Amino acid sequence: MNITSIKKVSGRQIFDSRGTPTVEATVELQNGLTACASVPSGASTGQYEACELRDGGKEYQGKGVEKAVSNINGKINSALQGKCIFGQQELDQTMIALDGTDNKSRLGANAILAVSLACAKAGAKASNMEFYRYLGGMDGVTLPVPMMNILNGGAHASNNVDIQEFMIRPVGAQSFREAMKIGTEVYHQLKKVLHSKGLSTTVGDEGGFAPDLEDDEQALQLLVEAIEGAGYQPGKEVNIAIDAAASEWFQNGKYFFPKKKKELTREELISYFERFCEKYPVVSIEDPLGEEDFPGFTEITRQIGNKVQIVGDDLFVTNPKRLQKGIEQQSANAILIKPNQIGSLSETMLSIRLAQQNGYQTIISHRSGETEDTSIADISVALNAGQIKTGAPARTDRVCKYNRLLKIEQLLGDAAVYPSSRSR
Ligand SMILES: C=C(OP(=O)(O)O)C(=O)O
Ligand SMILES: [Mg+2]
Numbered sequence: 180m181n182i183t184s185i186k187k188v189s190g191r192q193i194f195d196s197r198g199t200p201t202v203e204a205t206v207e208l209q210n211g212l213t214a215c216a217s218v219p220s221g222a223s224t225g226q227y228e229a230c231e232l233r234d235g236g237k238e239y240q241g242k243g244v245e246k247a248v249s250n251i252n253g254k255i256n257s258a259l260q261g262k263c264i265f266g267q268q269e270l271d272q273t274m275i276a277l278d279g280t281d282n283k284s285r286l287g288a289n290a291i292l293a294v295s296l297a298c299a300k301a302g303a304k305a306s307n308m309e310f311y312r313y314l315g316g317m318d319g320v321t322l323p324v325p326m327m328n329i330l331n332g333g334a335h336a337s338n339n340v341d342i343q344e345f346m347i348r349p350v351g352a353q354s355f356r357e358a359m360k361i362g363t364e365v366y367h368q369l370k371k372v373l374h375s376k377g378l379s380t381t382v383g384d385e386g387g388f389a390p391d392l393e394d395d396e397q398a399l400q401l402l403v404e405a406i407e408g409a410g411y412q413p414g415k416e417v418n419i420a421i422d423a424a425a426s427e428w429f430q431n432g433k434y435f436f437p438k439k440k441k442e443l444t445r446e447e448l449i450s451y452f453e454r455f456c457e458k459y460p461v462v463s464i465e466d467p468l469g470e471e472d473f474p475g476f477t478e479i480t481r482q483i484g485n486k487v488q489i490v491g492d493d494l495f496v497t498n499p500k501r502l503q504k505g506i507e508q509q510s511a512n513a514i515l516i517k518p519n520q521i522g523s524l525s526e527t528m529l530s531i532r533l534a535q536q537n538g539y540q541t542i543i544s545h546r547s548g549e550t551e552d553t554s555i556a557d558i559s560v561a562l563n564a565g566q567i568k569t570g571a572p573a574r575t576d577r578v579c580k581y582n583r584l585l586k587i588e589q590l591l592g593d594a595a596v597y598p599s600s601r602s603r
């Protein structure tokens with residue numbers, strides 16, 4: 180038996196940032212080294228995501244993950260025992276074949292991904308390497324531009340804002356460290372602005388503020404005011420990204436804003452976003468249309484894709500097959516990468532590479548229900564993704580990813596690259 184082969188894989192039910200059960204896995208090697216990983220969970224989940232296996236019954240309103248955990252302790256443990264920890268592809272393929280379904284519904288994408296990530300972390304430990312270096316080698320040196328979600332709406336907050344996320348991008352920074360300084364200053368300034376207007380400073384699921392507003396456009400005005408108030412130039416030093424999460428709005432061929440009770444056609448919705456991009460420094464729109472609306476995506480990309488990043492989240496669900504369709508139909512120019520949408524590390528890496536080979540921008544992303552696992556930070560640097568979306572720079576479930584990136588930047592030293600607009 181090789182000392183770097185797998186001795187045991189085990190799982191347990193833990194809780195995410197919303198207090199909902201989720202999966203954690205531990206991999207133990209013959210040499211005694213152990214590594215642990217846990218998986219997050221979404222609220223505005225795409226219909227085509229891999230299956231997050233949840234228990235029936237009354238426990239936690241039927242949200243327990245004990246079945247997924249017992250799949251780890253039973254079938255997955257038996258299949259991976261004795262295998263070499265360095266064969267990530269083979270380990271993932273073994274679990275995918277054992278599952279045997281298209282969407283990982285037998286073992287659960289939550290079970291498979293937790294083990295997949297724990298294996299990769301164990302491989303890094305056994306190699307005496309930092310996780311990002313193990314994944315990306317010497318070539319993984321790019322710190323991502325953080326897309327900080329500082330105002331929450333949609334399915335992530337109980338306010339009256341329909342757009343799910345309003346994010347700031349500190350592109351004028353020259354390092355990730357400086358980007359964090361700028362981002363947190365704007366976040367704190369937004370709190371002051373909201374307070375001065377008598378608006379609520381309670382927060383949504385991702386740590387951003389969740390006030391009731393006149394309309395969604397007011398959120399953009401507040402962000403611009405906060406950027407300026409913190410002493411930065413909107414559009415130059417800090418620009419804005421939104422996630423409409425429009426799959427949540429799609430009903431009978433039209434779009435319906437559930438909170439403002441307003442109905443729009445596809446064309447009206449595209450014009451709505453175009454106006455935002457003309458009037459405000461909005462440079463990135465995620466899921467401007469629904470997950471079925473490939474033609475709508477193609478149309479908005481044709482109209483404004485030369486100056487605005489059009490991001491497919493629910494549209495692509497980190498799935499190389501759906502991404503390939505989008506590439507052929509020119510449906511977007513960027514992809515959101517959420518490892519738990521596809522359910523294994525090697526498939527996640529495949530989607531990132533496919534996107535990069537086809538000139539798509541890549542944004543590595545958290546989920547709205549998170550754990551303290553920081554794998555996405557390492558993945559973003561290892562694969563030179565260029566952007567990360569991991570919530571407000573507040574609340575530990577979000578900040579732990581940002582803090583890991585600060586450490587990685589320090590470890591990389593002079594080799595670290597930050598995609599600053601100033602150096603372009
Ligand atoms: C992070 C997101 O939310 P959720 O995890 O709820 O899908 C998103 O839609 O991009
Ligand atoms: Mg999204």
